[in-house]
Every structure is written in structure tokens, then in C-alpha cells.
Amino acid sequence: MPLGLIVRAYPGGLRISVRDELDDDVLLDALSHVLRGTPLASRELRHRRATAETLLNVRLRVRGEGRVLVNTGSGFYDHMLQQLAFHGGMDLRLEGVGDLETGDHHTVEDMMRTFGEALDQALGDRRGLTRYGEARVPMDEALAHAVVDLSGRATANISISPDPGMAAHAFESLAQTARITLHVTASGTNDHHVAEAAFKAVGRALAQAMTRDGSLVRSTKGSL
Incomplete structure (x- = not known):
């Protein structure tokens, strides 16, 4: 079969066949730009991140x-992202592999970066969204407080004590690739409880920030 994209038209739709992995990346990137103009509620984003250390979809x-299904092999942080997405009212399927033999740093970092990239694509120009949550x-015994601004600027001010690692x-990785401002404070005595409360709080804050609020971009500049 030939390489490249093969497009077939039929009544009411198109069929696109992908013959090469690089062509798949090109198609997904193009579709992500098209989807920026579609209503947020109808968007299902598909995204892939491939590095020398991880491969995530x-x-x-x-x-x-x-x-929600998160399966990267990182265990605890898979569970944490599941909590964020579930309490944020999202549908999320994130799977892949990382170099866990060297520790979970690369896998956790890229998992959150991949999720952030998909979230940024889904938010598009942020038009019609409340913006703040x-x-x-x-x-x-743990209590977490999260504040989110869908600002288009990557800022993170995080205080988690004790932090499980x-x-x-x-x-910080999520804020960077999602292009959001994120403030999180969480404290307690059990590091699992502290982290889980924080991830749930971020999910709920994101859900509030992504609620509909008219049709304007919530900035006097007219864009974010």
C-alpha cells in the first residue's frame, strides 16, 4: 500500500486512512487546529507525546x-490524575509506557505534560469560558485549596506539605503545557491524603473555570 494519507469521500462523510506514523502525527495536529473552532462540549481531543523516555497517548x-482510565505504570500518580479528571467531570483515557526502571520522574512529568497539552488544545482560544475557578x-486530616486561571500564561505556585515526591x-508540568495559572496549597499529616485532596481540588477548580459564560473571551484585551 502507498504511504501517506488516503482520503475517500462517500455520502455524508469522509474516510481517512493513515499509512505512516509521521502522517498520523500530521493529521492529528491539523485536526487539533480545526477543533479549536468547535464548541468545547463536543470536542474529544486525541494527542500523543513521544520522547526517548516515554510514549503516551x-x-x-x-x-x-x-x-477515566489512566495507565502508565506509575501507580500512585496514575491514581492521582484519575482523581483530577473524575472530579473535573472529564472523560479521559491516557495510556502509555515510560522508563520506570530509572524511577517515575520522567513518566509522571510527561503524563502531566501530555494531559496539559491535550487540555490546552481542547480549551482553544478560551472564548465563552468563565476563566476562573x-x-x-x-x-x-488534609485540606487542599486550588485556584485556576485559564490565562494562556504558564504559572504555578504550589505548596504541598508533605509532598509524596x-x-x-x-x-508545575500541567500548568506549563496547559498554559494556565495554577495556585495550590495543601497540608496535612498523611502525604497520600494531602496529594489526593490537591488533585481533586484542581479538578474541581478546572471544572468551574471551564463552565460556559456567554460568548466573550474574559479579558479586556480581547484574547488570552
Whole structure:
């Protein structure tokens, strides 16, 4: 079979066949730009991140029903991202592999970066969105507070104590690629509870920020 994209037209639609991995990347990138103009609720983003350390694939619908599967082999942080997406009302499927034999740093970082890239694509120009969101979430003795601004600028101010190891960096990676401003404070005595409360709070804050609010971009500049 020939390489490249093969497009066949039939009544009511198109069939696109991809013959090469690089062509697949080109097609997904092109579709992501087209989807920026579609309503947020109808967008399902598909995105892939491939590096020398990880290979991750994500499917994301930001206004979903909480159907979530995260499987990168990183265990605890797979569970944390599941909590964020579920409490954010998203549909998320993120799967892949990383060089876990060297530790989970690369896998967790790229998992959150991949999720952030897909989220950024789904948000598009942020038109018609509330933009700001805030949530407080307790988990037993732990309490987390998250504030989100879909600003188009990557800023993270994170304080998690005690941090189970990668929670703060995970949020920094998310803020960078999603192009959001993210403030998180969380404290307690059990590091699992502290991290889980923080991820849930970020999910709920994102859900609030992504609610509909007219048709304008919430900035006096007219763009974010």
C-alpha cells in the first residue's frame, strides 16, 4: 500500500486512512487546529507525546461523564490524575509506557505534560469560558485549596506539605503545557491524603473555570 494519507469521500462523510506514523502525527495536529473552532462540549481531543523516555497517548473530553482510565505504570500518580479528571467531570483515557526502571520522574512529568497539552488544545482560544475557578477539598486530616486561571500564561505556585515526591512537580508540568495559572496549597499529616485532596481540588477548580459564560473571551484585551 502507498504511504501517506488516503482520503475517500462517500455520502455524508469522509474516510481517512493513515499509512505512516509521521502522517498520523500530521493529521492529528491539523485536526487539533480545526477543533479549536468547535464548541468545547463536543470536542474529544486525541494527542500523543513521544520522547526517548516515554510514549503516551491521550483521549480527552473536558465536559464528559467522569469516565477515566489512566495507565502508565506509575501507580500512585496514575491514581492521582484519575482523581483530577473524575472530579473535573472529564472523560479521559491516557495510556502509555515510560522508563520506570530509572524511577517515575520522567513518566509522571510527561503524563502531566501530555494531559496539559491535550487540555490546552481542547480549551482553544478560551472564548465563552468563565476563566476562573476555585475549590477547597478535604480528605480526612488534609485540606487542599486550588485556584485556576485559564490565562494562556504558564504559572504555578504550589505548596504541598508533605509532598509524596512528585505532586508539586506534576502540577508545575500541567500548568506549563496547559498554559494556565495554577495556585495550590495543601497540608496535612498523611502525604497520600494531602496529594489526593490537591488533585481533586484542581479538578474541581478546572471544572468551574471551564463552565460556559456567554460568548466573550474574559479579558479586556480581547484574547488570552
